[in-house]
Amino acid sequence: MNGVHDMGGMVNLGPLIPEPEGVVFHHAWEGRVHALSLASPTRANIDAGRHQRELIPGPEYLAMSYYEKWFRGLTERLVALGLCTWEEIDSGEVAPGTAKATPLLEANQVTARFTRRGSYIREGAPSLFAEGDRVRARNINPAGHTRLPRYARGHLGLVVALKGVHVFPDSNAHGHGEEPRALYTVRFTAHELWGDEANPRDSVCLDLWEPYLERA
16 A cells, blocks of 8 residues: 555655664563564464554654554554454453453463564465566555555566565455465666666665566
8 A cells, every 4th residue: 555654765754873783672662562563363464464554644653663653553453353452452451251362372482483483485376477587567556555665666677586486465464365476586776766867886676576567
């Protein structure tokens, strides 16, 4: 979907301030939000979680810190799935009469679970494109989740790598199944994306799913 979260290629959003090496959280509550998100039943679908954050109204999104967006998305997703109510979130107490749920993870399982590498690689049909093919990113404006950046849509690029078949986020985010599709690394020149004033030596490489591309 088109929204303020898709900031690639935009200007006048302020300077980029590098974080000090090794600083992960600025406040203790950020670590708690991170832990809650990873332990939540909603974690099973990372694409749906991303889309939930994309639904935050633009003015509010721009005023939030990174983990404020995570917390907003997490709570809204939990309520949408019927796993809790806003009253329970506000009070921090379980509503009377609520059935006790089985924890997704026990404390002694956490380290093993989060040190085990996951994968979104799947089996699927042969790739339509090959390395060296010229392709164009489709000019799409979906109402739902997509990983095709707005600044690349409609532009020509070169396939520089095949990445196998992966879960297709545009489908997975909305509960329509994984629909595995081929994934490619596509290089776009800066001239192609931003015109003649861009540095001719610069380029951008994007990992893009096959439905985002058409043969040039």
